[in-house]
Amino acid sequence: xxxxxxxxxxxxxAMPDNSVDSIVTDPPYELGFMGKSWDASGIAFNIxxxxxxxxxxxxxxxxxxxxxxxxxxxxxxxxxxxxxxxRDQIMWVYGSGFPKSHNxxxxxxxxxxxxxxxxxxxxxxxxxxGGSMHAERQTNVVEREVIELSPDAAKxxxxxxxxxxxxxxxxxARKPLEGTIxxxxxxxxxxxxxxxxxxxxxxxxxxxxxxxxxxxKNTSTAGVGSVNDDWKMGRFPANFIHDGSDEVxxxxxxxxxxxxxxxxxxxxxxxxxxxxxxxxGEITGNHTGDSGSAARFFYCAKASKRDRNEGLDGFEAxxxxxxxxxxxxxxxxxxxxxxxxxxxxxxxxxPTSLMQYLVKxxxxxxxxxxxxxMGSGSTGKACAYEGFDFIxxxxxxxxxxxxxxxxxxxxxxxxxxxPL
Numbered sequence: 001x002x003x004x005x006x007x008x009x010x011x012x013x014a015m016p017d018n019s020v021d022s023i024v025t026d027p028p029y030e031l032g033f034m035g036k037s038w039d040a041s042g043i044a045f046n047i048x049x050x051x052x053x054x055x056x057x058x059x060x061x062x063x064x065x066x067x068x069x070x071x072x073x074x075x076x077x078x079x080x081x082x083x084x085x086x087r088d089q090i091m092w093v094y095g096s097g098f099p100k101s102h103n104x105x106x107x108x109x110x111x112x113x114x115x116x117x118x119x120x121x122x123x124x125x126x127x128x129x130g131g132s133m134h135a136e137r138q139t140n141v142v143e144r145e146v147i148e149l150s151p152d153a154a155k156x157x158x159x160x161x162x163x164x165x166x167x168x169x170x171x172x173a174r175k176p177l178e179g180t181i182x183x184x185x186x187x188x189x190x191x192x193x194x195x196x197x198x199x200x201x202x203x204x205x206x207x208x209x210x211x212x213x214x215x216x217k218n219t220s221t222a223g224v225g226s227v228n229d230d231w232k233m234g235r236f237p238a239n240f241i242h243d244g245s246d247e248v249x250x251x252x253x254x255x256x257x258x259x260x261x262x263x264x265x266x267x268x269x270x271x272x273x274x275x276x277x278x279x280x281g282e283i284t285g286n287h288t289g290d291s292g293s294a295a296r297f298f299y300c301a302k303a304s305k306r307d308r309n310e311g312l313d314g315f316e317a318x319x320x321x322x323x324x325x326x327x328x329x330x331x332x333x334x335x336x337x338x339x340x341x342x343x344x345x346x347x348x349x350x351p352t353s354l355m356q357y358l359v360k361x362x363x364x365x366x367x368x369x370x371x372x373x374m375g376s377g378s379t380g381k382a383c384a385y386e387g388f389d390f391i392x393x394x395x396x397x398x399x400x401x402x403x404x405x406x407x408x409x410x411x412x413x414x415x416x417x418x419p420l
Contacts, residue, residue: 001380001407004393005400008043008372011393012052020057020391021190021367022064024358024379026350027075029068044373045074050082053372054175060184060191062362063173064090066350072169084173090239092301092354093167095247101160105153116148166247170358172239189364198361199234200299235297237361241354244300249293256291303351349375352410355382363388377403384410 004011027044043049044067053063063084067075072089080086109116123143149157177184177191184191242248355378359369367388371379374392376399383390384407392407394400 001384001389001411002391003374003377003380003400003404003407004391005395005397006393007395008393009046009048009052012049012056012372015056015391017055018058018188019368020061020370022062022359022363023053023057023370023372024064024355024362025371025373026066026375026379027373029066030071030074031068044071045078047078047082049372050079050084053370054083056370057175058188058190059175059178060181060188061175062087062190062193063171063175064358064362065171065173066092066168067171069165069167069169072171076171079171079173083176085176086171087174088172088239090170090172090241090358091167092170092241092243093248094243095166095245096243097165099160099162099164101162104156104159104161105149108153108156109150112150112152114150114153116150118145119148120146122146172362190367193237193361194363195237198237198299198357200237200297201234238298240298241301241357242295242298243351244295244302249295252294254292255294299357301351301354301357303353350378352378352381352385355379356386359383359386359388374403375399377406380407381410383407385413 027049028041030042030044044065057063063079065075065079076086076089108114121143174191178187181191359379359382363369363386365387368391369379369383369388370391370393372393374380374394377392380390380392380403390407392400392403394403
């Protein structure tokens with residue numbers, strides 16, 4: 001584990017060519033986030049950053065980089081122009097976002113110095129408190145005064161300027177292969193995605209108990225000569241990840257998977273997944289699919305409530321804004337409406353469980369993961385749990401110290417499990 005307090009471009013320039021296996025990072029979204037200067041520098045759109053990233057990653061190595069819904073396209077273009085191949089977009093969907101919409105009617109009256117009288121009260125649910133580090137919803141109903149509006153403002157009552165944030169996109173990109181995919185993985189040890197390590201867990205057997213018959217095990221047809229329990233690992237990973245919150249799960253319909261009925265060898269072509277021409281004996285037994293919210297088909301990265309501050313005993317608790325007038329409601333933070341003092345006061349902490357999933361997806365066993373925008377170290381903490389080596393870079397000495405403590409905590413945690 002190596003943590004570097006430096007400008008990411010300069011730090012990467014000192015690294016050898018083709019020296020890391022993957023890059024998983026959460027760059028600035030370039031939104032002027034909570035008044036932070038590092039989120040308005042244009043660094044995420046700087047092609048030189050991604051050119052250096054391309055140079056240090058091995059041929060076929062994958063890059064995953066978060067961004068904001070408003071600015072994703074600028075970063076994706078910079079990554080592509082640097083020479084990476086855009087392979088996909090992954091969505092991180094959550095239910096804890098808080099809308100930062102400007103109330104137009106109130107803005108009109110404020111601009112004209114109109115002071116209306118109090119005409120009543122109303123109760124509103126201000127939603128989740130504490131951001132994405134809390135998996136469960138906490139209903140917070142408050143009562144507020146209803147102020148009389150001027151005639152001009154009344155015409156715009158109910159109008160705003162922004163939607164509730166509910167997702168953050170990630171670029172999934174790859175350095176061009178050298179030769180074929182087979183040649184690349186054998187030569188450089190990277191180039192593919194670790195599908196089995198990132199399957200979506202399920203207790204359902206997915207209708208494949210038919211593969212467990214002795215006659216299937218003995219056949220050499222279609223290259224299927226052995227049977228193991230790999231199919232129990234879960235469903236194929238998708239480019240959609242969610243937080244399991246009530247708000248997100250409620251978006252999905254309840255569904256039921258299909259069923260498999262008994263059949264004989266003369267109807268072998270109806271076997272789940274094919275099987276035409278296989279000489280199977282009689283297969284007995286029904287399989288009934290599982291049921292529930294369709295959210296079960298996608299990986300759910302639930303955050304630990306203690307994840308943010310693990311390892312930071314003795315650190316000074318601070319607020320995560322720098323004195324902006326709107327800091328009392330969390331500045332521009334889309335997933336954290338509060339601005340209470342925190343030991344880990346970095347404003348955009350990603351859940352370690354989410355980062356564990358992502359580093360497993362793109363990194364070979366014992367591989368090296370680079371994060372040029374390390375922040376408070378969630379990627380490094382994930383690598384510690386998953387057994388990967390890690391190089392993290394950040395220009396803030398304060399955040400590097402927080403990251404080091406969080407990573408040290410994970411390295412000392414012998415459970416090697418996802419945070420609860």
